[in-house]
Amino acid sequence: MAISHDKSNEIPLPIPFKIHYFRAKDSLFRIILNFAIVKMIELKDISKLSIEINKIRADFPILSRKVNGKSLIYFDNGATTQKPKSVIDAIDNYYKNQNANIHRGVHTLSQEVTVAYENARATIQKHLNAKHAHEIIFTKGTTDSINIVASSFGKKFISKGDEVLISAMEHHSNILPWQQVCEEKGAILKVIPINENGELIISEYKRLLTDKTKIVAITHISNTLGTINNVEELIALAHVKNIPVLVDGAQAIPHMSVDVQLLSADFYVFSAHKVFGPTGVGILYGKEKWLNELPPYQVGGGTIKTVTFEKTEYADLPLKFEAGTPHIEGGIGLAAAIDYINEIGIKNIAAYEHELLVYATEAILKIEGVKIIGTAKEKASVISFVVEGLHPYDVGVLLDAQGVAVRTGHHCTQPLMNFYSIPGTIRASFAFYNTKEEIDQFILALNKSIQRLR
Amino acid sequence: MSIETVENEIIEEFALFEDNVFDKFGHLIDLGKSLEQMDPSLKTEDRLIKGCQANVWLYSEFKDGKIYFKADADADYAKGLVAMMIRVFTGHAPEEILNAPLEFIKKIGLDNMLSMKRTGGLESMIKQMKLDALAYKMKS
Ligand SMILES: Cc1ncc(COP(=O)(O)O)c(C=O)c1O
Helix, strand or coil: CCCCCCHHHCCCCCCCCEEEEEEECCEEEEEEEECCEEEEEEEECCHHHHHHHHHHHHCCHHHHCEECCEECEECECCCCCCCCHHHHHHHHHHHHHHCCCCCCCCCHHHHHHHHHHHHHHHHHHHHHCCCCHHHEEEECCHHHHHHHHHHHHHHHHCCCCCEEEEECCCCHHHCHHHHHHHHHHCCEEEEECECCCCCECHHHHHHHCCCCEEEEEEECECCCCCEECCHHHHHHHHHHCCCCEEEECCCCCCCCCCCHHHHCCCEEEEEHHHHCCCCCCEEEEECHHHHHHCCCCCCCCCCEEEECCCCEEECCCCHHHCCCCCCHHHHHHHHHHHHHHHHHCHHHHHHHHHHHHHHHHHHHHCCCCEEEECCCCCECCEEEEEECCCCHHHHHHHHHHCCEECEEECCCCHHHHHHHCCCCEEEEECCCCCCHHHHHHHHHHHHHHHHHHC | CCHHHHHHHHHHHHHCCCCCHHHHHHHHHHHHHCCCCCCHHHCCHHHEEECCCCEEEEEEEEECCEEEEEEEECCHHHHHHHHHHHHHHCCECHHHHHHCCCCHHHHCCCHHHHCHHHHCCHHHHHHHHHHHHHHHHHHC
């Protein structure tokens, strides 16, 4: 746990002074020595976190299961996260007590569940600090959200010779929808290059923002490299030229606080399953003015105000983008997940995960022949690596045989693999329920696997 | 040796490791290492079986009514799988290969891990081997 520098504890520093830190009784103290005067300030009860970790782990039923006879060590959080009991209970409760169709019936159940669903939307609005609840659209997930924007935005705003700007570290889900729109419209897909560390080259980005650029679509955090992009800056630069920006927040929402108004993001998308919620549901945030301008992506029940065979008047936001009966328990489950992480505190999560990242990075670099792919200054708790002379898949299989779940392969970022000239990586991605003890176990298992393969 | 005898041999070998999955995979990898080297000139695009994560090259010859396989892979694990399949199939007639039930795959205790997509192409390897067998059968 990082030490919180709570200003209320701070005593104005005497000068000259000397600062020491020490641990006692599970607390971290900072001592300020000023000649003979000793002032001791308790900064933070660091025992609390390990206690919380046990409590947190107990909230996730799956973490107590065995894999191949070993306790599961789940380091594949970048692919999907595990679910706390509160999320599982919310879904269970939905089917036991709430199930009805929303926005339709006059009866009590339908009214109740409509309220529950709209409350879920409000929870997400608040979490992202969106201005309006109707700027929050429920979708099937990140991929679906990007397809909606690419298709609807493309229909209205992209024509022949225009350009769409993405980056070299995008997930296929933020490449293919744009590639398709560009093909259809005769537009050109441009790519912001990265450096060896896996950071965007900002000077190139500026050069690529032209009068022809119609939209920028960029990831907040790279699922493969862990790079945290400075999207605030990227958006500001695009806005100077009145270019809207879509941010793929699939990997960011579980790890950091996101304020869409502060970022001034035009579109921000993510998946519930990567943030401890259910699969099959996700979010498309869009600024009201954009969502009002875009044509609906799919049409059908729920998306209309009036239908005659001659003309249809579309419903207001958000229903315009929510055709058909939605994933009701998914939305409710996602809200339960957001409530859960807010209880722990997203800032606490970020600080703790950073500590795991630093700890694991140090340990992994001690192993001979290991190279980390993705060494950006700003990184989320993701470590992609390769082992000299070994195929990532072999390492992954032997880790799994020892109960450690990692991902191997190209992580749906083939262009990125081409950039580094590798077939794939082994990726360990951490969540707040992981521990340093698990990292120790993982390092042991990794060493054992490497020895077996060499 | 009949296909069934070889299958039983393999089952017995893997049984030595009881339920230690790590050692079972280790054995599989050793099987791959013992595979006869494949002439690089045989590793052509049309002999490439693309698994989800590993590439496997499979080559076969037909001599005196029997099929002989050669293979290579870029991951040791996939190489182990193909080596195991070669051990079962090579030197047998097309008819035997086509009719082999391949029960051993379930019995060596890696079935979870060898299932479906996870195989790095086990299913596609077997399919390709059987297709080759079918082609030789038609010709002969
Ligand atoms: C950065 C990024 N974008 C998009 C996606 C796609 O998310 P989903 O499969 O939930 O639609 C992922 C998931 O791996 C991702 O990591």
